[in-house]
Amino acid sequence: MDNNKKVGVLLVNLGTPDEPTGPAVKRFLGEFLHDKRVVDLSRWLWCPLLHGIILPIRSPRVAKLYQSIWMDEGSPLMVYSKRQRSKLQERLSIPVALGMNYGQPSMTHGLKELQGQGVERIIVLPLYPQYSSSTNAAVFDQVAKSLKSMPVVPELTFIRDYHDHPAYIKALANQVRDAWKTQGQGQSLLCSFHGIPKRYADNGDVYPFHCLRTTELLKEELGLGSEQIMMTYQSRFGREEWLQPYTDKTLEKLPAQDLKNIDVFCPGFSSDCLETLEEIQEQNKEIFMHAGGQHFRYISCLNDSDAHIDMMSAIVSPYLQPE
Template structure:
């Protein structure tokens, strides 16, 4: 009789192996070749990517990565490994970490779990809000990977956890710690990663899931509409993305009387380039240069115990 042996696969986006032009170019090529990320026809996209984007962006992005790189490595990978280890310490089943792009790969993580006899796979993409460009890409990656297996595990795929009570409680606690340390700001700004508006028009419910997180958090904190705001960051290319844009908002807030702002990124399970450099460096400068006086970044939940306990709760429902 077949007996279930569960295991957990944590998945995040990924990161270059090093803050160098060659490593970043390799990573960006894999990332930007995913049709879930860029759906431009391949015949048109390949020359743009390989001739235009990669040679220009890779050195520039490598410098940005170098500005946040730590002695342990890329922040996203460092925190993701800590999350894996912390969750494993609370469980009596195997836990592996895989990345959609870069290393450790999805294949290496799945191979590791199956080598341990896992035949019941609980997949937790570390994206709180579903998007076709992130969570659906994990689904695609696993489907492609399993095409090469003779035997398949039972798969429980956690779509997202945008308004899960334990997630909202962990976010609330992180905000309250910041308020206690720095004082209550004029505005709490929640910056989520953007996607092209066209994706939403075609059915991606990501914007709604971001609002679900934001509305639940705002209610939990007892903040009014004037005390909290949602924006979208990291737009790329020329087509319209979800608005309001974080950078433009930052530049306009001081003129509206907002002089003290605290910023969080509830769409990121781990601090990474988009939070540590784009938010805490670039957007801090935008705000202060425009006349703001105080800017504090509220870190991602990373390996905070409440965050790990939330993961445990999500996983345990499929044990």
């Protein structure tokens, strides 16, 4: 093996609309929801439903939600992703590029950007800590698809997941502790992960086991008792059963169980986005308070914090030198 091959990192996240408008959201959702890893229904059934009903109705509604969280620099997920890329590149002193699974910058763009800088070995880091076929595997598919159009395929290292990596657990714990110092600590910490259809898990997806493991390790790191932490799933879509317990239904019931002071954290999201800032911090807070809750504290994602960059560096560093 040539030990002098230049190394680079491709950071991957889901992606985001280019702007908070109906047409932009429609383009993004069309690409996202057309991926068979995300929705595995038969194409003859799903495509007419998606393009004929779901996108025309859902896109304008989702665009309004994006407008409520849009930052001066753009979509929160993109803003934080760009900052993560810049900080990690500065930390590692090697090329780092962004490649979104859907939308721009595309996976192909990210890979070509690295190759344009002379990179011959690429470490692909999907920023999904817990493995799921609907996310991490979809990244692998997209990388493979992108490479088909390239005359030279680089050496690849694909980091499948990091749900139990010590640096990740430490970063999560520090984020929670910092929030407690400034906001105070509630009666219980609710860890809300993005849901997937239960059918996916029944067919072998390890995602729920990874979520549970992350929550258990976070509990241990924070020194919490079992009654001080809970795990739920958010963002379900459609009518079929998804992983339970559901975040919104849980928050609706907690005040009646005398849990009226709650902290909510989303460990599976590497950047704040629509699902955290609007769905959790706004919609789910309203559900909880309407049900009799008194204090709802949302703990932000790791975003571009120093602890997050430390974690990324710790995960990537072992792969920087060839064996």
